[in-house]
Amino acid sequence: MASGRVDLDGKPIKPMTICMIGAGGFIGSHLCEKLMSETPHTVLALDVYNDKIKHLLEPNTLPWAGRIQFHRLNIKHDSRLEGLIKIADLTINLAAICTPADYNTRPLDTIYSNFIDALPVVKYCSENNKRLIHFSTCEVYGKTVGSFLPKDSPLRKDPAYYVLKEDESPCIFGSIEKQRWSYACAKQLIERLIYAEGAENGLEFTIVRPFNWIGPRMDFIPGVDGPSEGVPRVLACFSNNLLRGEPLKLVDGGQSQRTFVYIKDAIEAVLLMIENPARANGHIFNVGNPNNEVTVRQLAEMMTQVYTKVSGEAPPEKPTIDVSSKEFYGEGYDDSDKRIPDMTIINRQLGWNPKTSLWDLLESTLTYQHRTYAEAIKKVIAKPVAS
Numbered sequence: 364m365a366s367g368r369v370d371l372d373g374k375p376i377k378p379m380t381i382c383m384i385g386a387g388g389f390i391g392s393h394l395c396e397k398l399m400s401e402t403p404h405t406v407l408a409l410d411v412y413n414d415k416i417k418h419l420l421e422p423n424t425l426p427w428a429g430r431i432q433f434h435r436l437n438i439k440h441d442s443r444l445e446g447l448i449k450i451a452d453l454t455i456n457l458a459a460i461c462t463p464a465d466y467n468t469r470p471l472d473t474i475y476s477n478f479i480d481a482l483p484v485v486k487y488c489s490e491n492n493k494r495l496i497h498f499s500t501c502e503v504y505g506k507t508v509g510s511f512l513p514k515d516s517p518l519r520k521d522p523a524y525y526v527l528k529e530d531e532s533p534c535i536f537g538s539i540e541k542q543r544w545s546y547a548c549a550k551q552l553i554e555r556l557i558y559a560e561g562a563e564n565g566l567e568f569t570i571v572r573p574f575n576w577i578g579p580r581m582d583f584i585p586g587v588d589g590p591s592e593g594v595p596r597v598l599a600c601f602s603n604n605l606l607r608g609e610p611l612k613l614v615d616g617g618q619s620q621r622t623f624v625y626i627k628d629a630i631e632a633v634l635l636m637i638e639n640p641a642r643a644n645g646h647i648f649n650v651g652n653p654n655n656e657v658t659v660r661q662l663a664e665m666m667t668q669v670y671t672k673v674s675g676e677a678p679p680e681k682p683t684i685d686v687s688s689k690e691f692y693g694e695g696y697d698d699s700d701k702r703i704p705d706m707t708i709i710n711r712q713l714g715w716n717p718k719t720s721l722w723d724l725l726e727s728t729l730t731y732q733h734r735t736y737a738e739a740i741k742k743v744i745a746k747p748v749a750s
């Protein structure tokens with residue numbers, strides 16, 4: 364492993380120490396796995412939880428033992444943060460509240476998590492001349508320009524009205540009462556702050572805008588490894604419905620469109636950013652798969668077909684039900700209509716392209732969901748409710 368590795372310009376890659384904040388989450392766990400199995404880099408993994416990276420931390424006979432250290436800390440209030448950033452060559456900040464069910468119901472926590480709590484990270488990187496890769500979101504684009512055109516306008520079919528470009532597209536959010544946008548707005552402001560630190564103080568930064576990365580270990584299954592009343596992102600919501608044999612809930616008719624990219628493809632892009640600073644610094648990158656676009660209704664249908672195949676179980680009698688966004692998410696919810704990433708910049712700088720089709724990524728992900736949760740769900744369903 365690892366010796367003789369070169370970057371995109373043919374230069375040898377030196378082993379580095381990476382301070383990864385939010386390493387215990389969905390993306391962090393896959394990034395840690397990749398760094399441990401394919402590179403010589405060392406990871407200081409910071410998070411309040413480590414369940415999703417336990418398999419990388421124990422036993423201490425693992426081939427990478429000594430190259431990953433877990434630090435249980437909350438960046439809101441922990442004086443160890445600056446010291447850990449100082450001893451690393453690069454900081455990657457993944458920490459955030461990033462589930463839409465929280466944006467309108469816990470807007471203060473959402474804004475603090477995505478803006479205020481990220482401030483010291485940016486400050487310590489800037490003051491100590493440390494490189495920063497910060498995770499933002501495709502949600503900073505908000506709604507497409509095309510969504511404001513009349514429903515029958517032929518311009519709605521023109522990519523100029525919906526393809527999202529890092530250096531051209533505006534950020535279009537709803538009104539302040541639509542608290543859904545608290546997250547996107549906080550992410551936009553931290554992006555602007557990082558950009559300004561780069562321009563005025565020379566901070567070396569890269570901003571990542573993930574477009575619906577999905578795969579194993581995403582979020583939780585309510586009542587199994589997360590709260591019964593919790594609402595995770597759509598992959599886990601639909602997985603939960605399929606595991607329980609209940610209809611998949613389509614919010615406001617399931618008409619919104621998304622492009623989904625396989626986590627393992629996306630992690631390849633992040634590794635290119637980590638190991639090619641000269642090509643990645645100063646850039647904002649869309650990371651998504653424009654070829655994997657579906658409406659949420661189509662996603663529900665495809666997940667049902669795939670789950671039937673991988674589990675051998677019959678599909679739910681009633682495959683989907685419609686539910687209003689107010690009922691599902693509460694007051695203040697709003698939605699992005701369509702998300703197609705423009706790939707010009709990431710292609711030009713890093714030569715990265717996603718590979719995995721939506722069907723294939725759902726097949727491997729739902730196989731994982733079935734193996735991991737089917738038995739546990741049966742037990743939960745069989746358990747009599749306490750009176």
Ligand SMILES: NC(=O)c1ccc[n+]([C@@H]2O[C@H](COP(=O)([O-])OP(=O)(O)OC[C@H]3O[C@@H](n4cnc5c(N)ncnc54)[C@H](O)[C@@H]3O)[C@@H](O)[C@H]2O)c1
Pocket residue numbers: 384385386387388389390391409410411412436437438439456457458459460461476480498499500501502572573574575576577582
């Ligand atoms: N998954 C996606 O498709 C996607 C899309 C857009 C943006 N993002 C962004 O990527 C990042 C990672 O997303 P994810 O999907 O892995 O989410 P995740 O919730 O699985 O991971 C976030 C991790 O950060 C940790 N964390 C949060 N606050 C913390 C704090 N104060 N101190 C220490 N740790 C803290 C959490 O415990 C969690 O393990 C987030 O910034 C998110 O906004 C992800």
Ligand SMILES: O=c1ccn([C@@H]2O[C@H](COP(=O)(O)OP(=O)(O)O[C@H]3OC[C@](O)(CO)[C@H]3O)[C@@H](O)[C@H]2O)c(=O)[nH]1
Pocket residue numbers: 461462463500501502573574575595596597598600601612613614615617619621659698699
């Ligand atoms: O049971 C459900 C759950 C959700 N929906 C609808 O699916 C769409 C996608 O929902 P989700 O993946 O949960 O979230 P978003 O794509 O809206 O937002 C995420 O994008 C990136 C990120 O920043 C981090 O992951 C986050 O904000 C949506 O239209 C829901 O209404 C459903 O119909 N049924």
